[in-house]
Amino acid sequence: MGLFIEPPTDADRGYLNLWEAKSNGEMAIRAALEELWVKYEPYADAGFPSKFARHPDEHFWEMYLTVLLLDEGKKIRPRKDVLKAEREVGPDICVLEQGRKVWIECVTPGAGKEGHPDSVPELGGKRTLHAAPRRQVELRITSSLKQKRDQIRAAREKGIISAEDVSVVAFSGANFWAQSATGGIPHALSAVYPIGEEYMIVNGDTFEVIESKYALSTKIPRKGGPDIARTAFLSGEYPELGGLIWSRRTIGNFVGQGCDFVYAHNATAQTKLDAKWARWSREFLIHTTKDEYVLEELTQEK
Structure with a gap:
């Protein structure tokens, strides 16, 4: 079965546009999605095409991420090997490694x-x-992060995720990909570490920039309630999470584009991914000293 089925009555409008595929752009996107589906089908939940028709953005993200990990050479557990209890409670993707799993x-x-x-x-x-x-994008990330942390914690308590396993939350910015465009610190990083506005130290005589730094900012301001701490990965309240993945790829902007995955390591995680576990677009570590936090962006291999 292909990815695009006869649309259900409650199909998403965007899905219907791609199902009809009247323009060259829509035909190209549909063809690229079908190519992803060929690789992803052995790992998909039952009824995935129907779920994709109703909620395309969410299900595209799971499919897209899985396929890129497969292309990286990661061994992902196929659906036929997933127990019912794990499907109901466990995370979406399970990467198999020697001696542990990455959820x-x-x-x-x-x-x-x-x-x-x-x-x-x-x-x-x-x-x-x-x-x-x-600020608003960071708030959307922190809200979802807490919910997913609690789900992963429940899976650990049920014995689905072991103490040796690594758990990661993968965020798609599909619903605000344009609003979260930046050439600086990714929004997902400043949502979990106290990274505020960037500022420059300038030579007063030559006006040459000597150094750039980021101000300390421990809170994300809110208009409709108390401010939210932007210290999830320093506070020790999220030890179950090894880190997070962030991407702005969507159904409408992934064709012909390379991987844009950002990975932020959790400084207080119980179990972590190795540095350069995958070929991320950008990867960040935080080192803590007595007086400051040091942000390190790892150089990626081409």
């Missing part, structure tokens, strides 16, 4: 309630300048 829970946060000051705002059609909604 990956996928999540595609929504933008929040439309019009709420803490939700990610829609991009208007008018060409106007406005501040990038970093």
